[in-house]
Amino acid sequence: MPLLKNGKATQDDWSFVEDGVAPSDGGPVIVSFARFIAEHEALLASNHPVGVRLANSDAPEQLAPWLDRLSLVELSFPKYTDGRAFSQAQLLRRRYCYKGEVRATGQILRDQLRLMIRSGFDAIQFDDADAEAVYEISSRELSEFYQPAADTSASIFLKRHGKA
């Protein structure tokens, strides 16, 4: 499935390593949340860039002590109607000021791309023949926003008064 990084189709170098399986040498690895909590010392001491896959019920708060050493956090949309990952992404970006990649996987509709961008996702696994073009259109369909979010756009409430 194509991976869009900031809207551009990108080669995905990350691979998920199942619990109990040793990472092969070299490349960046994604591990489960439970495994990371259990093995974080060894994982972070290795030469692999480390990413963590959170289930929707996992609390990003628990990653806080190690966030500055994580290169990626993967969040999922098991169904396009399940919006828990929006809250997880906002927490990572705004509460913990996480600067690494926040990746969306799962069932993703083009009409949700804008919400994902605003929530702080910079990488989206998006299955569409025209992924880059669709991303470009979807991200621009609405040009103004009332509320502050994880992207850099200023809220209308502030813009109206020249405070942005």
Add this chain to the structure above:
Amino acid sequence: MYRYDEFDETLVRERAKQFRGQVERRLKGELKEEHFKPLRLQNGVYLQLHAYMLRVAIPYGQLNAKQLRVLADIADTYDKGYGHFTTRQNIQYNWIKLADMPEVLDRLADVEMHAIQTSGNCIRNVTSDHLAGANLDEIEDPRPWCEIIRQWSTFHPEFSSLPRKFKIAVTAAETDRAAVRIHDIGLHMKRNAEGKVGFEFIVGGGLGRTPYIGVTVREWVAKEDLLSYLEANMRVYNRHGRRDNKYKARIKILVNELGLEEYRRQVDEEFAAQNSWEKVVLPQAEIDRIGAYFAPPKFETLPATSAAFDAFKAGGREQARWAKNNLRPHRVPGYISVHIALKPQGVAPGDATSDQMRVMADIGERYALDDIRVAHEQDIVYPHVKLDDVPAVYAALKAADLHPSNAGMGSDIIACPGLDYCNLANARSISVANEVQAVFADKEFEDEVGTLHVNVSGCINACGHHHVGHIGILGVDKKGEEFYQILFGGRADEKAAIGTIQGPGLRHEEVAPAIRRVIGKYLELRTAKSEKFIDTMTRVGQAPFKDALYASA
């Protein structure tokens, strides 16, 4: 009333254009119904029994004449010449073609209206007191805060795929006309010990299959914390609300399963953890800007009484009755608020024809400072009418058959569309409501009975709010036959309570006679005419009424 600036205008236009694209993709078959569904729902489009339905937001219930005329034009051009005003201050059209929807949204945008978030699992149209700005007992006008919440919640990126729909209501009056205790979040504006106005946060109310009265999570939240505290509540709900069963997905279930203490702890922990840059704080200039749109209109200095109005009341029984039942006191001398009960015999409660909408628009413009409200009782209200103009308003309403004098009375029934229109319903609502209305066809009898709220729902989703009617009627399906369960003792006001199911369901034709017996029991038991039905029932208990309900004639 609030007027769009360039930002509001841009967003509503862009949204209409975006939805046009979604409809085109659907009609071309590029978008499956399964994937179109959550998109159309976020824009008020339902697939009903016969056709698509469009629900248009009337934020906190306020309209001007120009807007109401466009609603009438839409009814004529794209529907069958009428619209249905709902219990949540929306208007629904039941017969609009999907291909016409984008054009309808453009017409709405021309008059600063939209269908954004009127359905779907998101924050819905914010509702309020239909007498806001006019009534005697409010501490300040709640509408600026409704508008602020409307804007904040519009396209909120975090809260667009909640476990379930989310309804917020705001009141600033002692008498609760916005039913804040049966909303997901009810905000009751009140003063704290220092006299500052803030918000009581009432969370987890709601009807449907599992009715709950909301509980107070915080007695008082400062205005500057309103949106941030709302976000804390919404985030706890979005993360932890149940998603395994849509009937257990409302916030009321989360609050109930966690318990009030634990829910409050989680919200307060989330609120306390917000960084300064996470807070949603409006500049004072923005609060002032929005507030200025709701500044009181220029009321004339008038005497508290009016000879023309007094003569009107003395002008016959019908007029006197209308004046008694359909008018509400106004805080400014010489003014009054006028209710139009949209509950005539024989049509669905809340229905209005396009011609009636135009008449209501004309009257609103000419006599009511161009301020027209939709009430949760499915009535239309003019909050500001001069006493001197009441006779002319009445004459104009009467000419359009909009003068039923039953506001708040037994025949002023709240009902959902029921099996005739809705694909969720198990039973008809309109016909049973009409039969109960016929019990009160004798106006002298209806006056004798006085204040009485009857609510009818055609299924357990409770769109007719049967749990909070003094008498609630719930249609159920038993092996292909319609039956109606009767509830007693519900109310939606500041003493909000969930009604109690009395026993086995009645057949369609048994309902009205049984209600008549219950009314008879009330007339027998009340201590005085001034003791309302609900008060007698509270005093003596429900048992004698239940006996009357099931007494075979």
